[in-house]
Amino acid sequence: MNRPDELTISAAITELMKPELEDDLTAVDSRRTFTDLGLDSTGVVAVAEGLRERIGLVIEPEEFFDHPTVEDLSRHLLARLGRE
Known part of the structure; x- marks a missing residue:
């Protein structure tokens, strides 16, 4: 598997996150926190699973809170x- 770049990871997070948000956002501000955007714990699990399938990393839900924006998580x- 080719290693994705930061833009590819950000786009994947955003794409996976949109169906999980209560508000129908056409654009997601990558600097707003997941909580501010309306991503709940169920959504975090769904996005983490989608990212695992796309980039091959197991992502713990805590990582969304330790790195609370699309930009930070990417x-x-x-x-x-890079370490794995």
């Missing part, structure tokens, strides 16, 4: 990919 996951 950088974190990219760093993890």
Whole structure:
């Protein structure tokens, strides 16, 4: 599997997150927190599973809270990919 870049990871997070949000957002601000965007714990699990399938990393729900924006989580996951 080719290692994705930060933009690819951000796009995947955003795409996977949109169906999980209560509000129908056409654009997701990558600097707003997941909580502010309306992503709940069920949504976090769904996004984590989708990311596992797309980029091959097991992502714990806590990582969404430790890295609470699309931007932060993308950088974190990219760093993890570099270490694994």
